[in-house]
Amino acid sequence: MGKASDTDVERVGSMREGKLDQKHLLFGEDGSPNNYDLNMGLTGGGGWRTPRHRHNFDQIRYVIAGTLPYTETEVLEQGWVGYFPESVHYGPQERAEGLRTMVLQCGGASGAGYLSVAQREATNAELAKTGEFKKGLYHYTDENGVTQTKDGSEAIFEHATGGKLEFATPRYTDVIAINPAAYDWFPQGGDGVWEKWLGSFTERDLRIGFVRLDAGAVYQAGQFPSIEILFQISGQVTAGGEKYGPETGYEFLANEGPVPVEAVEPTEFLRAVLHKF
Incomplete structure (x- = not known):
């Protein structure tokens, strides 16, 4: 079991426009198709802007406080969850100060994997020596002396890997915006353990949902055939002999469990089970 609750806050690099502070809770394994980064974001003064773009990896977003725009007209409300599938365009985004996600x-x-934060930030710094990131785009001069622009994330990926950024055929046509309050809770396993599945996505069975524990209830984690990620929204639990509170991240490897997580008081988690490879 991996877990993190007290980590440093870092300012996101200059690839995008505006201010965004991130607190990274958990990282996956570089080079793995299931590499990942679990983090919390706080939009700073002046907001945060991105152009319309897409990624060759998946994103799951949960709105802790505020409203998260994912196009010019559509938003995720506080408490909502968004699934941003690989290869699907979203944006432009104009995030307001104080948004927490x-x-x-x-x-x-x-199976294209995920380029780690450390790799991206190191590449970002290298590219800044030969060009400029402005409003989410990278501006540079090519070998023929012609000024060029490309999406900032695309420029970073291609410089870091030495290959061209390619996108799989999109499996979905848009971001999937989910209102968890519209779903019902169902009992799961032992007394006082409840679950709410929001959906299962793609042929590799990415799953998103919530787990709720009554006081004294024990959730037996790590019993899926892929990595299980928990993000603690509320409450207090004990795991591995230590006590943890809100905004803690937990990683359970495939079939690692059962690993007991016991609620000291009523507790809720966002849960994701990553793709099976």
């Missing part, structure tokens, strides 16, 4: 970025069903 949880974001899980992970390799998509195509």
